[in-house]
Amino acid sequence: MNQLVKPRIHHLGVQTADLNNCLAWYLEFFDAEQKWELDRFSQLTLSRLPGIRRLTEVAAGELRFHLFDRAGHTRQQPDEDGFLFQHVCIQVDSPQALQAARRRWAELYESGRFTFSRPDQPTEIVVDDDGVQSLYLFDVNGLEYEFAYIPDGHR
Numbered sequence: 001m002n003q004l005v006k007p008r009i010h011h012l013g014v015q016t017a018d019l020n021n022c023l024a025w026y027l028e029f030f031d032a033e034q035k036w037e038l039d040r041f042s043q044l045t046l047s048r049l050p051g052i053r054r055l056t057e058v059a060a061g062e063l064r065f066h067l068f069d070r071a072g073h074t075r076q077q078p079d080e081d082g083f084l085f086q087h088v089c090i091q092v093d094s095p096q097a098l099q100a101a102r103r104r105w106a107e108l109y110e111s112g113r114f115t116f117s118r119p120d121q122p123t124e125i126v127v128d129d130d131g132v133q134s135l136y137l138f139d140v141n142g143l144e145y146e147f148a149y150i151p152d153g154h155r
């Protein structure tokens with residue numbers, strides 16, 4: 001196929017039941033910056049996301065998140081056996097960054113300042129046969145992130 005575009009991810013859309021909780025956690029965990037906020041939406045957005053009230057963009061380096069709340073949020077986790085984006089993998093530059101992410105997650109969890117929709121703790125850092133190191137953890141909404149250190153010369 002003739003590649004006409006160079007696809008790259010612009011942002012991840014994160015639906016939450018509690019935007020203040022979610023925003024505060026993303027700002028601290030990802031050391032992110034709040035860029036802008038919207039509370040008026042197009043007809044298309046309102047039809048795609050009925051009940052949307054606020055949407056805010058936060059950026060951590062090149063990675064942006066669009067965090068938004070829905071008036072009718074069920075506060076339930078989705079069906080894990082159904083169709084969904086199961087996790088998002090974020091590549092980091094060093095094994096130390098994985099340890100730092102794991103530590104920061106625990107600090108924020110233990111601070112008691114955030115409401116987590118599931119109690120699961122981060123995994124250990126696992127190393128596969130190629131030397132790729134991975135850590136899995138959940139955000140305050142129960143969405144799963146993988147953090148991966150991929151050594152030079154590997155996939």
Ligand SMILES: [Fe+2]
Binds near residue numbers: 087089146
């Ligand atoms: Fe993965």
